[in-house]
Amino acid sequence: MKLSALPLGILLLGCAGLFPEEADTAEPPGRPDRGGxxxxxxxxxxxxxxxxxxxxxxxxxxxxxTDTDTGSGNDDDGDGLTNAAELELGTDPxxxxxxxDGVGDGEEVDQHSDPLDxxxxxxxGGWAKDACRDTVRGEGYSEGDVSTGWSLSDQFGQDVSLHDxxxxxxxxxxxxxx
Amino acid sequence: xxxxxxxxxPKQRDLERWAxxxxxxxxxxxxxxxxxxWSYAADMGGSVxxxxxxxxxxxxxxxxxxxxxxESALVRRx
Numbered sequence: 001m002k003l004s005a006l007p008l009g010i011l012l013l014g015c016a017g018l019f020p021e022e023a024d025t026a027e028p029p030g031r032p033d034r035g036g037x038x039x040x041x042x043x044x045x046x047x048x049x050x051x052x053x054x055x056x057x058x059x060x061x062x063x064x065x066t067d068t069d070t071g072s073g074n075d076d077d078g079d080g081l082t083n084a085a086e087l088e089l090g091t092d093p094x095x096x097x098x099x100x101d102g103v104g105d106g107e108e109v110d111q112h113s114d115p116l117d118x119x120x121x122x123x124x125g126g127w128a129k130d131a132c133r134d135t136v137r138g139e140g141y142s143e144g145d146v147s148t149g150w151s152l153s154d155q156f157g158q159d160v161s162l163h164d165x166x167x168x169x170x171x172x173x174x175x176x177x178x
Numbered sequence: 179x180x181x182x183x184x185x186x187x188p189k190q191r192d193l194e195r196w197a198x199x200x201x202x203x204x205x206x207x208x209x210x211x212x213x214x215x216w217s218y219a220a221d222m223g224g225s226v227x228x229x230x231x232x233x234x235x236x237x238x239x240x241x242x243x244x245x246x247x248x249e250s251a252l253v254r255r256x
Contacts, residue, residue, distance in 0.1 A: 112201075112203065113203065127205065136237070136238050138238075141240070142220075142240065143243055144239065144240065145239065145240050146237065146239050147238050147239070148217070150214055152208055152214070153193075153208050154205045154206060155193035155194045157190045162234075162238065165234075165238070169234070169235060169236060170232075170238070171231070173229045173230070173231050174180055174212065174215040174229060174232075175180070175230075176180050176182075176228055177179055177181065177182045177183050177192060177196055
């Protein structure tokens with residue numbers, strides 16, 4: 001369902017896939033990444049460089065982690081979709097929200113919205129209130145009328161007003177939970 | 179939603195449950211006692227079938243109203 005682009009509340013941040021890369025690049029300012037020169041050794045923490053054997057092992061571990069992160073079976077951006085799946089979908093494996101609509105790619109796939117369309121995202125409350133709602137004047141409830149405005153409570157406990165949906169085609173179904 | 183399976187007015191938890199059960203990612207609203215439903219159905223001579231469908235255009239003008247099984251024909255038009 002097409003919804004307006006809103007700064008919605010859900011923002012899925014990358015977790016496991018991001019931290020190893022950040023660890024690699026999280027050198028203090030002015031320090032070469034892994035140059036291995038004498039200056040770097042003297043500036044660095046004792047854990048990282050002064051103990052040559054164990055640290056070199058841990059460095060190689062971090063290198064292998066970085067290599068694994070770019071593998072197709074992993075989820076570099078932590079959005080719940082593997083890199084391979086993202087390549088197939090056309091989404092960015094390094095951006096948890098490829099279309100920038102505030103909902104992560106994995107969440108959009110789960111909720112059957114388009115992770116590449118910023119105007120298509122699941123409803124999570126907080127509906128857009130277009131400025132046109134102030135100009136809509138309800139006339140009645142019959143075909144051809146501008147619908148009378150009303151406000152009802154949604155599944156998030158928020159009041160949703162019909163006229164807030166102006167400038168969109170609205171498909172409304174009344175049903176019962178029988 | 180106008181009524182629960184217990185024939186009571188829906189509460190928020192009923193709406194949540196319905197949305198979860200059917201995987202709905204659209205606004206699910208409570209219309210206790212069908213107040214809005216009966217307003218849209220006023221021209222139908224007191225006979226209403228569910229689902230009851232209303233389609234409105236971008237100016238919030240009521241384009242079509244369909245009761246019960248007429249819904250599928252209405253949807254096909256769009």
